[in-house]
Amino acid sequence: MPDQAPATQIAVSKNNPCPFLRALVANGYVDGHIVPLGTLTEDIGLASGKTGMGLIRAKVLTYGIAMIANGHPLRSVTSGAILDELRNGPLDKHGAGSRILDVDGQVNLEQIERFASFGQEYRNPDGGTEPGLNAKQIETFMADNLKRDGDKARWTYPIMMKGEWPVLLDILGKGEGETRYLSVADVRTLFVERKLPKRITDRLPAPAG
Numbered sequence: 198m199p200d201q202a203p204a205t206q207i208a209v210s211k212n213n214p215c216p217f218l219r220a221l222v223a224n225g226y227v228d229g230h231i232v233p234l235g236t237l238t239e240d241i242g243l244a245s246g247k248t249g250m251g252l253i254r255a256k257v258l259t260y261g262i263a264m265i266a267n268g269h270p271l272r273s274v275t276s277g278a279i280l281d282e283l284r285n286g287p288l289d290k291h292g293a294g295s296r297i298l299d300v301d302g303q304v305n306l307e308q309i310e311r312f313a314s315f316g317q318e319y320r321n322p323d324g325g326t327e328p329g330l331n332a333k334q335i336e337t338f339m340a341d342n343l344k345r346d347g348d349k350a351r352w353t354y355p356i357m358m359k360g361e362w363p364v365l366l367d368i369l370g371k372g373e374g375e376t377r378y379l380s381v382a383d384v385r386t387l388f389v390e391r392k393l394p395k396r397i398t399d400r401l402p403a404p405a406g
Contacts, residue, residue: 207224207225210229210280210302213229213302214298216387216388220387220391220393226404231276231280232277234263234273234277234278244393244400262360265288266283268287291349294358295342295362304388312381315330315338319372319378321371327382328380328381329380329381331375331378331379332366338362339358366379
């Protein structure tokens with residue numbers, strides 16, 4: 198589908214396939230090219246809303262993923278992660294993932310509907326109910342993504358997937374414990390409009406500029 202992000206947003210490279218990072222770039226929280234690992238670690242840690250050991254674990258995970266994402270760990274540590282060169286990097290699953298975002302940075306709404314089909318209605322802490330996926334449903338969704346890719350899926354893909362949808366659930370999710378869920382509406386907004394919920398941006402420092 199055509200890009201529906203606001204015209205006032207900063208352009209995001211099609212070679213940045215991570216929806217969370219795309220939202221950070223589009224709204225001026227980080228640069229779209231080279232970002233120091235410390236900056237990414239701090240921003241994602243703040244976005245998670247965690248404290249104590251939970252925050253430390255979130256930062257360690259973020260640092261590790263960002264360090265290897267371009268395939269040049271030493272360069273990433275010394276110069277920063279290159280966000281517009283993530284496509285075809287070691288964490289790119291080449292179609293074995295959700296397929297919501299294609300190689301040209303365009304969103305496939307049918308794939309968002311497919312994502313939603315793995316979930317159910319959840320009680321929204323803000324009132325009413327809404328469709329979403331909990332941790333188990335996300336695991337089923339990811340397993341089906343691998344099954345869909347067949348023999349093309351590599352043994353590393355299930356490991357890589359642990360750093361994607363489960364992390365989005367951890368950061369963007371609503372509720373607690375087994376009833377914590379990732380809202381389909383939030384996923385649609387994240388991909389289509391490249392926006393983060395206000396409850397997340399309230400945790401972040403003001404965008405640069």
